[in-house]
Amino acid sequence: MATPKTASQSRTGFLSPAWLKTSGDGWTLLLMIALVCVVLVLISGQAQTNLTILQVAWQQNIQLLLDGLFIGAIFALAAYGLALVWGVMNVKNLCQGEYVIMGGYIAYYLYESGIHPFFGLPIAIVFMFGFGWAIYVLVIRRVIDRDLFTSLLATFGIAIVLQQGLNLIFGPEVQTARSGLPTATVTLGGGAFTFAWIKLTAFLMCGALALAVVIFMKRSRMGQAIRATAQDARAARVMGIDTDRVYAFTYSLNAAICGAAGVLIAMIWVIQPFYGITHSIRSFVIVTAAGFGNLPGVIMAGLGLGVAEQYSGFVLGADFQQATVVGMLLLVLIWRQIIENKHRRVVE
Amino acid sequence: MLKHYSPAAVIAAAAVAAVAAAPAVAKVEGDTIVLGSALSETGKYSTNGIHAKNGYNIAIDLINKTGGVKVGGKAYKLRVIYYDDESTPARGAQLAERLIKQDGVKYMLGPYSSGLTKAIAPVTEKYRIPMVEAEGASRSLFTKGYKYLFAVLSTSEQYLASSIQLAAEIADKAGKKRKNVKIAMAFENDPFSLDVRAGVVTDIKRLGMSIVIDDRLPRDLSDMTATLTKVRALKPDLLVVSGHSKGAATAGRQIKELKIATPMVAMTHCESSKLVSKFGAAVNGFLCPTQWAETLSYKGPYFGSAADFDKKFKATFSGYKTVPYQSAQAAAAVLVWKDAFERANSFDKEKVREAISSTNMTTFYGRIKFSKAGNNIAKPMVLRQIQDGKYVVVAPSKWASHKVQHPRKVQ
Numbered sequence: 001m002a003t004p005k006t007a008s009q010s011r012t013g014f015l016s017p018a019w020l021k022t023s024g025d026g027w028t029l030l031l032m033i034a035l036v037c038v039v040l041v042l043i044s045g046q047a048q049t050n051l052t053i054l055q056v057a058w059q060q061n062i063q064l065l066l067d068g069l070f071i072g073a074i075f076a077l078a079a080y081g082l083a084l085v086w087g088v089m090n091v092k093n094l095c096q097g098e099y100v101i102m103g104g105y106i107a108y109y110l111y112e113s114g115i116h117p118f119f120g121l122p123i124a125i126v127f128m129f130g131f132g133w134a135i136y137v138l139v140i141r142r143v144i145d146r147d148l149f150t151s152l153l154a155t156f157g158i159a160i161v162l163q164q165g166l167n168l169i170f171g172p173e174v175q176t177a178r179s180g181l182p183t184a185t186v187t188l189g190g191g192a193f194t195f196a197w198i199k200l201t202a203f204l205m206c207g208a209l210a211l212a213v214v215i216f217m218k219r220s221r222m223g224q225a226i227r228a229t230a231q232d233a234r235a236a237r238v239m240g241i242d243t244d245r246v247y248a249f250t251y252s253l254n255a256a257i258c259g260a261a262g263v264l265i266a267m268i269w270v271i272q273p274f275y276g277i278t279h280s281i282r283s284f285v286i287v288t289a290a291g292f293g294n295l296p297g298v299i300m301a302g303l304g305l306g307v308a309e310q311y312s313g314f315v316l317g318a319d320f321q322q323a324t325v326v327g328m329l330l331l332v333l334i335w336r337q338i339i340e341n342k343h344r345r346v347v348e
Numbered sequence: 349m350l351k352h353y354s355p356a357a358v359i360a361a362a363a364v365a366a367v368a369a370a371p372a373v374a375k376v377e378g379d380t381i382v383l384g385s386a387l388s389e390t391g392k393y394s395t396n397g398i399h400a401k402n403g404y405n406i407a408i409d410l411i412n413k414t415g416g417v418k419v420g421g422k423a424y425k426l427r428v429i430y431y432d433d434e435s436t437p438a439r440g441a442q443l444a445e446r447l448i449k450q451d452g453v454k455y456m457l458g459p460y461s462s463g464l465t466k467a468i469a470p471v472t473e474k475y476r477i478p479m480v481e482a483e484g485a486s487r488s489l490f491t492k493g494y495k496y497l498f499a500v501l502s503t504s505e506q507y508l509a510s511s512i513q514l515a516a517e518i519a520d521k522a523g524k525k526r527k528n529v530k531i532a533m534a535f536e537n538d539p540f541s542l543d544v545r546a547g548v549v550t551d552i553k554r555l556g557m558s559i560v561i562d563d564r565l566p567r568d569l570s571d572m573t574a575t576l577t578k579v580r581a582l583k584p585d586l587l588v589v590s591g592h593s594k595g596a597a598t599a600g601r602q603i604k605e606l607k608i609a610t611p612m613v614a615m616t617h618c619e620s621s622k623l624v625s626k627f628g629a630a631v632n633g634f635l636c637p638t639q640w641a642e643t644l645s646y647k648g649p650y651f652g653s654a655a656d657f658d659k660k661f662k663a664t665f666s667g668y669k670t671v672p673y674q675s676a677q678a679a680a681a682v683l684v685w686k687d688a689f690e691r692a693n694s695f696d697k698e699k700v701r702e703a704i705s706s707t708n709m710t711t712f713y714g715r716i717k718f719s720k721a722g723n724n725i726a727k728p729m730v731l732r733q734i735q736d737g738k739y740v741v742v743a744p745s746k747w748a749s750h751k752v753q754h755p756r757k758v759q
Contacts, residue, residue: 050578053578053581053582054581056581057580057581060577060578060580060581063573063577063580063606064573064574064577067573067574067577071571172392173593173620173621174593174594174597174598174621175597176597176601176626178626183604183605183606183607185607191581192580194605194606194607196605196606269570269571269598269601270570270594270597270598270601271570272570272594274568275568275570277568278568278570309571309574310573310574310577311574312574313571313572313573313574313575314574314575314577314578317562317563317564318534318563318564318565318566318569318572318574318575319537319563319564319565319566321566321571321574322566322568
């Protein structure tokens with residue numbers, strides 16, 4: 001629990017429940033993962049058998065770690081977008097996952113038209129940025145000053161419309177976009193693990209995108225305006241920042257980031273119009289664990305979540321893979337509550 | 349709970365009651381026997397609903413053109429009243445009521461999908477109307493003690509059972525002890541896939557093999573690398589997967605990516621997930637169950653062989669590259685009706701029901717003989733293997749057109 005709070009995090013003073021602000025770091029999450037594993041392993045005999053497998057065929061640990069980290073990076077990307085919108089605008093964007101899936105369908109559409117899905121990345125970023133702007137003007141602007149439930153309902157509504165729209169356009173079948181990149185096999189100590197080049201490529205692309213966003217937030221005029229608005233929207237307005245424009249830009253940037261994540265998802269996993277919800281949940285778990293405005297925390301939590309999913313899928317069975325995500329959210333919240341209570345006692 | 353009823357509603361209700369009370373005379377009109385069916389012409393099942401309808405129609409056309417149905421020395425024609433159930437079970441049940449009470453239908457053909465059949469069967473049962481269905485495979489349809497429900501297709505628990513049988517045969521040939529045959533299972537957590545799983549587990553136990561992985565896949569699954577990593581660690585002899593088309597697509601993609609070298613892989617929904625066009629050579633050797641295939645050597649009166657049916661169907665309906673088994677089994681259901689009417693030599697629905705239950709016929713779709721529960725126990729599920737991008741029948745060996753490639757080549 002030793003990571004110091006980052007500067008940006010301590011500055012995040014926007015409307016948020018107290019527990020979200022206390023501490024946001026990936027270490028909490030990692031600890032939780034360990035805790036979940038220990039507890040569940042104690043309960044289940046099958047899980048113990050599976051752990052034995054991991055000891056014997058130890059190379060598979062590398063497989064699970066790599067797969068978890070690679071996919072976790074994409075989770076972190078989408079979650080960072082959510083952290084932005086949540087932090088700057090206090091909008092809990094429930095259609096996060098749908099934006100991811102939309103990006104995926106852009107890659108799929110290109111693939112079907114004979115264009116390599118990698119080109120989907122710039123196209124998805126541009127298209128989703130425009131789409132996000134339109135949604136902001138049409139819906140989000142009208143609910144941004146309302147209470148929590150209005151924005152939840154509005155974005156949930158958008159999610160449903162997007163799901164059904166995608167279903168009408170592309171049909172309910174599961175789709176993939178194939179990158180055509182090969183898989184490498186690594187033999188190690190009598191066992192083997194593989195890694196698909198596309199996953200590594202996606203991982204690197206995630207890194208590059210994250211770096212670009214960080215530089216943008218630090219250096220550019222708009223980035224500074226976004227951070228100023230996040231700190232105190234009223235003061236920013238007084239200083240002459242057009243906060244409406246900042247909000248629109250933030251929301252569109254989030255959609256663009258999600259779109260990019262979706263392109264990578266379509267090349268690694270499979271997409272379907274109704275798969276957005278699991279991506280939304282993952283984003284919420286990561287942001288809740290990491291706190292917003294805390295990019296290192298989001299990355300740590302994202303990677304941790306990816307690895308945790310793989311391990312729980314292996315040890316507890318595939319049906320627990322996603323249950324683990326939700327279980328961890330619960331544990332993080334409980335943990336936060338305990339810390340909070342301790343703080344109070346010390347102060348009093 | 350007393351409410352005011354508007355006069356219009358009262359009149360409408362009375363009118364409905366009057367129609368409902370009208371004598372049900374439509375079972376046989378002149379020289380035509382009237383069958384009824386609610387089919388999905390719109391909604392999510394519309395594609396397969398129309399396949400089924402085409403199957404019904406081609407068989408009815410053929411029977412009407414070749415002398416009709418002979419009952420009491422007189423030739424009768426067949427006609428079907430169709431309604432669109434919009435792919436919703438509630439609507440299907442309503443339409444079944446309407447067919448029986450309003451249109452006086454005494455003989456029913458089934459709807460498309462297990463869900464719709466589940467909704468309609470209680471209605472036909474209530475009015476004691478025999479129904480021959482061709483598109484509801486769920487095992488649960490035949491555990492409720494229905495007396496008037498008959499299905500020409502194999503039920504869901506048989507879908508992957510033949511792959512277990514095949515694994516046993518291969519082990520025997522190689523001189524491997526059956527209890528050393530390791531099987532990995534990944535099934536989606538939904539009624540259909542769990543039915544399939546139940547059949548697989550029964551056969552594994554019967555044949556004395558061992559289960560090394562038993563994973564349940566979540567409904568909105570898009571990743572099964574954890575399960576497949578376990579497969580790589582445990583090196584099973586057979587991997588069975590069932591999770592509709594998304595399960596097949598996910599498994600296909602990740603078996604390729606993780607280079608899983610299991611010598612035998614069997615899964616449902618290979619065709620509907622378009623495995624071959626998506627993953628090409630990587631899915632060669634996969635085993636996929638099907639109800640029927642045009643390459644089978646089944647033969648019977650009416651349509652001739654499976655290949656003849658295939659040819660006739662393509663000539664009758666344009667736009668079919670391959671004939672879906674949904675159409676073939678629908679046509680077989682109509683043949684069951686004709687056969688039963690002629691053997692009963694009567695239009696009395698109880699007598700016809702008796703005749704249906706003692707059906708024992710060979711058709712282009714395979715043999716048809718019903719168990720007490722009403723499912724067809726004479727037709728096996730056939731197993732096809734993807735060889736060089738084509739689906740060829742490899743099991744059961746009696747009907748196989750090709751030898752099974754074992755172990756599959758990992759590419």
